[in-house]
Amino acid sequence: MRFMDEIRxxxxxxxxxIIQDHENDEVLMLxxxxxxxLKRTLESGRVHFWSRSREKMWVKGETSGHTQEVKDxxxxxxxxxxxxxxxxxxxxCHTGYRSCxxxxxxxxxxxxxxxxxxxxKEVY
Amino acid sequence: MRFMDEIRxxxxxxxxxIIQDHENDEVLMLxxxxxxxLKRTLESGRVHFWSRSREKMWVKGETSGHTQEVKDxxxxxxxxxxxxxxxxxxxxCHTGYRSCxxxxxxxxxxxxxxxxxxxxKEVY
Numbered sequence: 283m284r285f286m287d288e289i290r291x292x293x294x295x296x297x298x299x300i301i302q303d304h305e306n307d308e309v310l311m312l313x314x315x316x317x318x319x320l321k322r323t324l325e326s327g328r329v330h331f332w333s334r335s336r337e338k339m340w341v342k343g344e345t346s347g348h349t350q351e352v353k354d355x356x357x358x359x360x361x362x363x364x365x366x367x368x369x370x371x372x373x374x375c376h377t378g379y380r381s382c383x384x385x386x387x388x389x390x391x392x393x394x395x396x397x398x399x400x401x402x403k404e405v406y
Numbered sequence: 407m408r409f410m411d412e413i414r415x416x417x418x419x420x421x422x423x424i425i426q427d428h429e430n431d432e433v434l435m436l437x438x439x440x441x442x443x444l445k446r447t448l449e450s451g452r453v454h455f456w457s458r459s460r461e462k463m464w465v466k467g468e469t470s471g472h473t474q475e476v477k478d479x480x481x482x483x484x485x486x487x488x489x490x491x492x493x494x495x496x497x498x499c500h501t502g503y504r505s506c507x508x509x510x511x512x513x514x515x516x517x518x519x520x521x522x523x524x525x526x527k528e529v530y
Binding site for chain 2: 286300302309312354355356359360363365379382384
C-alpha cells in the first residue's frame with residue numbers, strides 16, 4: 283500500500299503529526315502537516331510543519347537550531363494521524379522546555395513538572 | 407491557572423488528545439474531545455471521546471471492554487492539545503493491535519510492525 287496515496291488529510295488539507303523522542307519515547311509536541319510538508323519531511327529526513335496561524339511552511343529548528351531528525355514514521359489505523367519518531371536537538375518547545383507537555387492537570391489547576399533546558403529569551 | 411478556563415478548543419469545539427501508555431510510553435492513538443467529554447474524562451477517570459464521524463460521545467471500551475483508565479493529563483504550551491497517560495486494557499485499536507500505530511512507512515510503502523493481541527472479529 284503506497285503511503286502517500288492512502289493518507290487522509292482533513293478538510294483543510296492537514297494531518298496531525300505526533301512528535302515523539304525516538305530514544306526515551308517522550309511525547310514532544312503535536313504539529314500539523316499538509317501534503318507538501320509531509321513530502322518534504324519524508325524526503326529530507328527533517329521535520330517540516332504547516333503553521334496554521336502564520337499560514338506558511340515551517341522547518342522545525344529554522345530559528346532556534348533545535349531541529350528534529352526523522353528516525354521513523356508511523357501511521358494510524360484510520361490513516362488520518364501520523365507519529366514521527368525523531369532525534370530532537372536541545373528541545374522541542376519554544377518556551378525552554380524539552381517537551382511542549384511540561385504541565386500536568388492536578389485538581390483542575392496546571393502544575394509545571396519539568397525544568398527548562400535552555401533560556402528562550404536568548405534563542406528567540 | 408485553571409485548566410478548563412484556559413484550554414483552547416478549535417472552531418469545531420474539539421481538542422486533539424494523544425493517548426499514551428503510562429507504563430511503557432507507547433503512543434496508542436489520537437482522539438478528539440469536546441468540552442463535555444474532556445470534563446467527563448477528568449471526573450470519571452475513564453477516557454471519553456467525541457466521535458467526529460458518528461457525532462456522539464464515545465467511551466473508549468464501551469463495546470470492547472478495552473477501557474483506558476486515566477493516570478495523568480498533560481497540556482501543551484499553546485493549550486490546544488492534551489496528552490493523556492492511561493492504563494490500557496488489552497488494546498487501544500479496533501483492528502486487534504495494541505496501538506493504532508502498528509504500521510511504519512518504509513520507502514513509500516506501509517509495513518506492519520506489530521502483532522495482533524486480540525481477534526477483532528470476536529470482539530466487535
